[in-house]
Amino acid sequence: QGALKTGFYSSSCPNAESIVRSTVEAHFNKDPTLAAALLRLHFHDCFVQGCDGSVLIDAASAERKALPNLGLRGFQVIDDAKWQLEATCPGVVSCADILALAARDAVDLSGGHSWGVPTGRRDGRISSSSDASTLPSPLDSVAIQRQKFAAKGLNDHDLVTLVGAHTIGQTDCLFFRYRLYNFTATGNADPSLNQAFLAQLRSVCPKDGDGSKRVDLDKDSPLNFDVNFFKNVRDGNGILESDQRLWGDDSTRRIVNNYAGNIIGLLGF
Ligand code: HEM
Ligand SMILES: [Ca+2]
Numbered sequence: 001q002g003a004l005k006t007g008f009y010s011s012s013c014p015n016a017e018s019i020v021r022s023t024v025e026a027h028f029n030k031d032p033t034l035a036a037a038l039l040r041l042h043f044h045d046c047f048v049q050g051c052d053g054s055v056l057i058d059a060a061s062a063e064r065k066a067l068p069n070l071g072l073r074g075f076q077v078i079d080d081a082k083w084q085l086e087a088t089c090p091g092v093v094s095c096a097d098i099l100a101l102a103a104r105d106a107v108d109l110s111g112g113h114s115w116g117v118p119t120g121r122r123d124g125r126i127s128s129s130s131d132a133s134t135l136p137s138p139l140d141s142v143a144i145q146r147q148k149f150a151a152k153g154l155n156d157h158d159l160v161t162l163v164g165a166h167t168i169g170q171t172d173c174l175f176f177r178y179r180l181y182n183f184t185a186t187g188n189a190d191p192s193l194n195q196a197f198l199a200q201l202r203s204v205c206p207k208d209g210d211g212s213k214r215v216d217l218d219k220d221s222p223l224n225f226d227v228n229f230f231k232n233v234r235d236g237n238g239i240l241e242s243d244q245r246l247w248g249d250d251s252t253r254r255i256v257n258n259y260a261g262n263i264i265g266l267l268g269f
């Protein structure tokens, strides 16, 4: 892997970034939930073997077959962009770069910030489901989340900022329903859950109901890339246990609070 730089394709494939953009836009206009899918796809690629497109490889025991990756979506958007790029500049643009550009465009289209994406990644050929164990689980404590991110050179600020991606997208009841009923065998719900929200979640995800029912990770603006996710974590309205735990640790709480726009957080208390 050589050094990455923004505009890596400016002479070899000048339209590379605009082709990715228009492809993402066309899919997004039909289904805006694909923005979340693309952002998550990029994260799951980068967290395993680096940003090398390994998550895209479709083979018997590839990463895609690992449990944390079974819910990944949006592959068709990347395939579509790659197909168009091959017609324009054959063999030039890597799938790993397409993924990184598509994630940027997805956030931008959802009303978030935009950024320049350094490009020049090369696609890897190795993809093994067992390597996906480095990915975080929704049951992880802050200590474990911190450890998994630190293994990639990422600190608490990076962790909280990146998890802020949950301002868009959804999850299955299956991944958090245990918090609503017999949490840690107490017979009660997770005490960190906001009571009013708990009642709502119980009606959407009944104890013995359909575990694949989808629920917004940010109850207030699941299609908008904004700070509501952090306000929800502050208020006990985080869906995933891993998200809500960020409020229970002094260091990550301060960062969540800052993003939520609290004065007390901004002053650094
Ligand atoms: C401690 C870290 C994290 C954990 C435990 C975690 C876990 C999860 C889980 C369990 C889901 C729901 C999957 C499903 O129901 O199919 C999810 C969805 C999602 N995650 Fe994360 N995640 C983490 C960090 C991140 C990061 C760093 C990003 C991106 C920068 C991200 C982006 C997303 C997005 C956008 C969705 C919604 C996907 C969709 O609607 O299709 N997550 N995450
Ligand atoms: Ca990878």
Ligand SMILES: [Ca+2]
Binding pocket: 167, 168, 218, 220, 221, 222, 223, 224, 225, 226, 227, 228, 229
């Ligand atoms: Ca939001």
